[in-house]
Structure formats: C-alpha cells, structure tokens
Amino acid sequence: MFACRHIALTQFRNYRFESFNFNENIIGIYGQNGSGKTNLLDAIYYLCFTKSSFNRPDAQSVKDGFAGFRIDGRFEKNKEEHKLVCILRENNRKEFLADEESYTRFSEHIGKYPCVMIAPDDVSLITEGSEERRKFIDTLLSQLQHDYLEQLIAYNKILQQRNSFLKFAAERNNYDEQLLEILNSQLLEKGNFIYERRQQFLNEFLPQVLAQYISIADKDDKLSLEYESQLNNNTFEELLQQNLQRDLYLQRTGTGIHKDDMVIELKQTTFKNIASQGQRKSLLFAFKLAAFETLKTIKGFAPILLLDDVFEKLDEKRMENLLQYVCVQSGAQVFITDTHKDRLQQSFIKIGKGYNLIGL
Amino acid sequence: MQFSSSLLENAVNEFARFPGIGKKTALRMVLHLLKQDESITENFSETIARMRRDIKFCQRCNNVSDADICSICANSLRNQSLICVVENLRDVIAIENTQQFSGTYHILGGVISPLDGIGPDQLQIESLVQRIQKEQTEELIFALSPNIQGDTTIYYIQKKIKDFNCRITTIARGIAFGGDLEYADELTLGRSLQNRMPVDKYISH
Numbered sequence: 089m090f091a092c093r094h095i096a097l098t099q100f101r102n103y104r105f106e107s108f109n110f111n112e113n114i115i116g117i118y119g120q121n122g123s124g125k126t127n128l129l130d131a132i133y134y135l136c137f138t139k140s141s142f143n144r145p146d147a148q149s150v151k152d153g154f155a156g157f158r159i160d161g162r163f164e165k166n167k168e169e170h171k172l173v174c175i176l177r178e179n180n181r182k183e184f185l186a187d188e189e190s191y192t193r194f195s196e197h198i199g200k201y202p203c204v205m206i207a208p209d210d211v212s213l214i215t216e217g218s219e220e221r222r223k224f225i226d227t228l229l230s231q232l233q234h235d236y237l238e239q240l241i242a243y244n245k246i247l248q249q250r251n252s253f254l255k256f257a258a259e260r261n262n263y264d265e266q267l268l269e270i271l272n273s274q275l276l277e278k279g280n281f282i283y284e285r286r287q288q289f290l291n292e293f294l295p296q297v298l299a300q301y302i303s304i305a306d307k308d309d310k311l312s313l314e315y316e317s318q319l320n321n322n323t324f325e326e327l328l329q330q331n332l333q334r335d336l337y338l339q340r341t342g343t344g345i346h347k348d349d350m351v352i353e354l355k356q357t358t359f360k361n362i363a364s365q366g367q368r369k370s371l372l373f374a375f376k377l378a379a380f381e382t383l384k385t386i387k388g389f390a391p392i393l394l395l396d397d398v399f400e401k402l403d404e405k406r407m408e409n410l411l412q413y414v415c416v417q418s419g420a421q422v423f424i425t426d427t428h429k430d431r432l433q434q435s436f437i438k439i440g441k442g443y444n445l446i447g448l
Numbered sequence: 449m450q451f452s453s454s455l456l457e458n459a460v461n462e463f464a465r466f467p468g469i470g471k472k473t474a475l476r477m478v479l480h481l482l483k484q485d486e487s488i489t490e491n492f493s494e495t496i497a498r499m500r501r502d503i504k505f506c507q508r509c510n511n512v513s514d515a516d517i518c519s520i521c522a523n524s525l526r527n528q529s530l531i532c533v534v535e536n537l538r539d540v541i542a543i544e545n546t547q548q549f550s551g552t553y554h555i556l557g558g559v560i561s562p563l564d565g566i567g568p569d570q571l572q573i574e575s576l577v578q579r580i581q582k583e584q585t586e587e588l589i590f591a592l593s594p595n596i597q598g599d600t601t602i603y604y605i606q607k608k609i610k611d612f613n614c615r616i617t618t619i620a621r622g623i624a625f626g627g628d629l630e631y632a633d634e635l636t637l638g639r640s641l642q643n644r645m646p647v648d649k650y651i652s653h
Contacts, residue, residue, distance in 0.1 A: 238635060245596050252562035264568055267560065270603040274596065 089113075090201075090389045091421035092132055093169075094162040099154040101127035107160075112442045114415050116432040117425045119448030125425035128448070129205065129394045132423065135161040135172045136203040136392070138184050138194040146176050163201060165389070172201070199231045202391035204380045206373060206398060213375060214368050215360050218349035225350070228379050229289055232386055236285055243278035247341055250275060254339045263336070272328050275344065282345050283319045290315040293378060294350070300381075301374035304409050309367065310355045317348045369402055373410060380418065390420035399426050407435070415439050449475070508579065510555040510572050512537060520552060527551045529586040533576065533605070535559055535593065543591060551589070554579065559592060559601040568604060577608050590618040
C-alpha cells in the first residue's frame with residue numbers, strides 16, 4: 089500500500105497553518121468554491137513531483153502577505169513510513185527533503201512517489217493541439233523508461249540546430265550540403281529511437297485507454313484511438329529528403345516525431361468536434377486511469393489518485409462506474425473533492441468502505 | 449561609485465571590462481597598482497600592449513605563437529603526422545599538462561552550432577582538410593567536448609576527409625579515473641558499458 093497519511097501546510101496558498109490526517113484510503117474533501125480543496129490536492133502533488141500540477145512559478149503558491157512556504161508530508165510505502173518536506177525559502181530557493189535528506193537533483197525524486205491527478209483543466213489533453221498529447225505521452229514514458237527523456241532532449245537540441253541551419257541557408261541563399269547531411273543523420277538516429285518507443289508503448293497503451301473508456305461509459309461509443317506519425321508510412325530518411333525544398337523555404341523542419349499525434353475519432357469524425365462535455369470527460373478519465381494502471385503495473389504498487397471536481401459533468405451512471413473502479417478495484421489511495429457534502433457522503437456509503445470526510 | 453579622479457574612474461572602468469571582474473574588484477586592482485612603484489605599472493601595461501601587438505597565430509595549427517610557426521609545431525621531437533583536433537587554446541593547455549601526447553594540434557576555434565551562428569566557414573576546418581592532404585597525416589584524434597555540437601563537428605570533418613588515408617579516432621568517453629561507480633551518472637555509466645574495453649588493452653597502459 090502506498091498512501092499519504094498526514095500533511096501539514098504552512099503559508100501555502102490560502103492556508104496559514106493547517107494539518108490533516110488521512111487514516112483511510114478513501115478521502116473526501118468538501119467545501120465551497122475557493123475554500124482550498126484543489127490547493128490541498130496540489131500540496132500532495134507537490135510532494136510527489138516537487139512542483140505544482142499547474143504550470144506556475146513556486147512563488148505564486150505562497151500565501152498573500154507572507155514569504156516562503158512549507159509542506160510536510162508523511163507517506164506510507166511498503167509498510168514503512170517516509171517523511172517528505174518541500175520548503176520554499178524567503179529568497180525563493182526551493183528545498184526538498186526525503187527522510188531528512190535533501191536532494192541535489194529534484195529529478196531523482198520523480199517516479200519514486202507516483203501520483204495521478206485528474207483536474208477539470210486537463211481536458212485540454214483532448215480539446216487542444218497535438219502538443220498536449222505529446223506532452224502526456226512523453227511525461228508518462230519518461231517516468232517508465234530512463235533513456236527516453238535523454239534521447240528526446242537530444243532530439244530537440246538537434247532539431248533546433250537544424251532549424252537555425254535552415255534559417256541561415258535562407259538568408260545566404262545557399263547551404264552546406266554536407267553539414268545538412270550530418271544534421272539529418274543525427275536527427276534520424278534519435279527520431280527513429282523515439283518513434284519505436286512511442287509505437288511500442290502506444291500499441292499496448294491505447295487499447296487500455298479504450299477499455300477504460302468502455303468501462304466508464306458502459307458502451308463503446310464507436311471510439312477509435314490511433315498513434316499518428318509521419319513515420320508510419322515513410323521512413324524518416326525519405327521524409328527528410330522529400331521535404332528538403334519545403335524545409336528550406338519555410339526555414340524549419342516540417343517532418344519528424346515532433347509532429348506526432350494521437351488521433352481520437354468518434355464514429356470516424358474528429359472526437360473534439362462532436363463529443364459532448366461528458367464524453368470528453370469520460371475520455372480524459374480513460375487516459376488518466378490507463379496511465380495509472382501502467383504506472384501501477386511497472387512500479388508494483390498503486391500510485392495515489394487525486395480527483396479534483398470530478399462530479400461535474402458526468403452522469404450518475406458513469407460516476408458510479410468510476411467511483412467503483414477508483415475506490416474498490418484500483419487498490420489506490422483516492423482523494424476526491426466536491427462542493428456538496430451530501431453527494432460525497434452518499435457515494436461513499438454506497439461503496440461501503442472506510443472513508444475520511446474533511447470539511448474545509 | 450563616486451570617484452574623486454576621472455583618471456582613476458577610467459582605469460577602473462577598463463579593468464571592469466574583463467569577464468568575471470566587477471567594479472569593486474576592478475577598484476581593488478587599480479588601488480593595488482597605485483600603491484606600488486610607478487615603474488611596475490609601466491612594465492605591466494607595456495607587457496600587455498606588447499602581447500597584443502606582437503602575438504601571432506601559428507600558420508599551421510592556429511595556436512598562439514611568437515613566430516609564424518608555434519613552438520609545438522616547430523618541435524622536431526614531436527610526431528608531426530599525428531594531429532589532435534581541439535576547440536580552443538585552453539584545451540591545448542589541458543592536454544599538454546597530461547604529458548601524454550607528443551603529436552601536434554589543430555585549433556578549430558569552436559564547434560559547429562548553427563544555433564549560435566557558427567557554421568563550418570567560421571572555423572578552421574578548411575585549413576585542417578588542406579593540412580591533412582598536404583602533410584599526409586597518419587592519425588587524427590578528436591578531443592572535442594562530448595555533446596551534440598561536438599559530434600556534429602566530428603561527423604562533418606570525418607566526411608570531408610574520408611577519402612584520405614588517415615586514421616580517425618576520438619578520445620575515450622566514460623567513467624572518470626579515480627571516481628566512484630555509484631556516483632557516476634547513468635548516462636556515462638551506460639555508455640561506458642556499451643563501449644567497454646578489453647582488459648589486456650587496459651592493463652598495458
């Protein structure tokens with residue numbers, strides 16, 4: 089069992105000083121808008137990822153009129169207790185301690201205390217451009233495979249070099265063919281590696297997402313998910329050759345794995361154009377829960393689930409399926425926020441397992 | 449900073465041009481010169497001016513030199529058919545300090561990085577290619593930084609000279625000598641395993 093048992097917040101967001109205990113594995117948090125439900129979830133996220141789940145600077149998480157914050161957490165992992173502390177000093181320097189020892193590189197911490205957060209804003213994964221979906225896959229793959237991130241960083245660096253090269257070529261109206269060939273071959277090597285890894289991973293992952301969707305929606309809605317890459321039909325080498333003139337004209341690289349996407353279709357039509365709010369939300373859950381399952385399988389224990397405002401926009405039936413899954417089958421500790429105390433309590437009673445209810 | 453003398457102020461400003469030198473340090477240096485005999489400052493500025501005026505770059509390897517050919521290239525005891533390719537003068541000094549190399553050098557003046565506006569034309573690559581052709585060089589050793597730009601440069605030069613009868617090698621990349629395995633980063637350790645060495649070769653060193 090992996091769970092958060094205690095958390096203490098000092099000058100974090102809207103909390104002056106407050107501490108919470110979580111004895112059970114189902115925790116409901118209720119309160120009015122702006123009472124700090126999401127902030128409490130984000131504090132747990134902070135301890136798992138050393139940063140906020142929202143893309144904002146650390147300094148913005150300090151309570152108004154104060155300097156610095158501190159989050160203290162006690163986690164249970166394999167029957168052992170671990171103490172995690174995240175401190176933002178007055179000078180905006182962040183410190184992170186695990187069992188009293190501070191990290192020199194925060195990246196070492198990531199993956200040790202996994203958690204999956206589902207928040208309303210995450211729907212951008214489905215409605216926004218392909219970048220969001222690549223980011224989702226990359227984040228997940230980087231947590232699972234050590235060399236993936238490293239190759240991806242290298243790919244992006246070479247891509248930048250190649251794009252600058254194309255810009256210079258346009259300015260001077262001629263270019264060094266040999267240098268382009270070298271840059272191409274470097275880009276190819278990294279690009280093919282990433283393509284293979286993504287393909288391998290998504291071959292297993294996308295059917296899982298579909299299965300999750302069906303179990304939440306109770307019907308398949310004729311949904312299809314596919315990994316789309318320009319490399320599916322041509323080799324990367326051919327693509328670079330074919331597009332050379334266009335690349336030179338546009339002064340940037342138009343082909344490669346940085347254009348990959350996941351195509352989501354509902355009855356052969358683009359999902360985001362015709363799907364309802366509820367269907368979008370169901371699919372978002374399917375993605376997140378499939379990520380949860382993958383992490384669980386590979387890490388050997390269930391990550392903590394943080395569900396923010398999930399009761400909105402899902403019908404009763406879908407909600408029941410979802411709660412049944414996260415609270416009973418998943419084997420994870422679950423945090424759920426809602427504005428209605430009664431709705432939360434009734435759902436928990438129906439499940440019939442021990443729970444904590446925290447009012448803010 | 450307020451100065452009572454504009455002469456002092458100018459001197460401080462000149463010193464503050466140096467990388468890593470701020471106004472306070474610059475002032476300390478100038479005051480130090482003031483404290484000492486006038487002749488010392490004269491000697492100092494004359495040395496600097498002469499250095500800049502008279503310094504030459506070796507026509508063969510691009511190293512700094514007093515004459516047209518630098519002392520390393522002119523040294524007949526060194527293996528003239530062995531060239532070590534480096535980025536800059538500091539790398540030459542670092543390799544010389546190892547006392548393990550007795551060939552000659554070629555200073556590129558940087559590595560290829562279109563992002564920083566550095567293409568092959570800005571570097572001493574053409575002169576290197578010509579030099580290898582002219583001198584019938586036997587071996588070229590790349591001692592460039594182990595990063596993507598370094599690799600780009602190596603591949604680029606290798607392609608240019610692949611038809612010549614010249615062996616092309618690069619310095620080893622791996623675990624630092626005297627280091628601890630558990631503290632080595634994973635990337636380096638992984639590479640070291642991939643490019644492992646036969647023990648008999650290792651021991652003979």
